[in-house]
Amino acid sequence: MIIIDRITSILQSLLFAYALIYCVDKKLETNKLKLFFMVLMFTIIGTAFSGTFLDNPAIIVFLTHILALGLVVLMYRRDVRNALMAYTIVYNIIITYSIVFGNVIFASTIEILPPQYMNQASIFIMYIPGWILIFICFKYFEKINRVYKVLVNEGGLIYSLIISFAMDFIVTFYLLTIGAKSQLMKNIVYVMFFMFFVVVLLYFRKIHNKSEQIFKLNETLESKNNELRKIKHDYGAQISYLYGLCLMDRHLDLKKALKDIINVNEAIATAVEVSPNENSLLSIALKPAIEEGIHVIVEEKGDLSLVAISEMELYRIVSNIVNNAITAMNGQGIIIAKSYECLEKFIIKIENNGPKIEENILKDIFKQGYTSKNNKDGNHGYGLSIVQELVKKYSGKIEVKSTDIATEFKIILPIKRTT
The missing domain is CATH 1.10.287 (Helix Hairpins)
Structure with a gap:
């Protein structure tokens, strides 16, 4: 079993090193020595604490992870963010496999198998599927590279690191309670893993939606x-x-x-519009943005007939928000408008990548007559107050958040009850 465990460590180390060379260096031919060195170092880190006074699986999980991250930082000082991203993607794949096959399937199997079959169970449930997973990763590494590029463009390093350490926590928590006879403790581990898995799926679904928008654009x-x-x-x-x-x-x-x-x-329009229906309410309300050279993406999945508000008043709401965005964006950037239904609510999101609205301004933008622009006439500063008034008229609410990346207006309206 020790030999099989060492082979697995070498294969995993090879996958980590290959990910860094493939994604960050992009040239395997000229980095073979570097690849060999990193495989050696990752293998040493992964096996260094076996049989020592630190032979506590819960401690070793965190310690090896931190040391491996330290090696990545040391090897890629000039490109730390991208290197950490490449390493963390592969780490999350491997530790997810470990949780599923080691902490769930294997743990459930050994409870019903006689003790003399423990080694065979380890080989067929943990090690062989792990080797198959590594082979699949190598075969389809271009897909991993695509995920890497998306996460790098989305600035997802912090999220990826949080996910990896959360995975460590799940494994550690399980290892600490594996000797416990309480079924309750084991059930807690399973529930935590399920919740975490759902969060990861939602996060990657968001990334997928963003990449789809970029692809269409x-x-x-x-x-x-x-x-x-x-x-x-x-x-x-x-x-x-x-x-x-x-x-x-x-x-x-x-x-x-x-x-x-x-x-x-x-x-000839200089801007681009991505919309399944150019005659829809959102598309019509966003026409002025197209005319000003701003790119537009429209995703309409909601049914306007489900809300009590009239199309004219909904158009006034959207167009006022769009007009404010046009003014702030100065003829460049992207506006993304979405409509959908969620939990008996009809939701419209209007997002733009214009300048950030500062916190001290956010609390005042819906006040009547308020404007951050230097205007010589008195016709400005009423658009967003009208928006809020119309939304409240139909028992809805409007939320706004702004960061250095994007500003988002979220309109929430109740869906009509059917009798």
């Missing part, structure tokens, strides 16, 4: 680029035509041709 941008290439080609022909008119001194025709070109150019 990229598709639309590619379509727009193709359109612009065609326009560039057409303009080349038009310039040749204008030059010919100039050479022939046909100035009236030249003037008319230039005017036609200008009109066509003004009709």
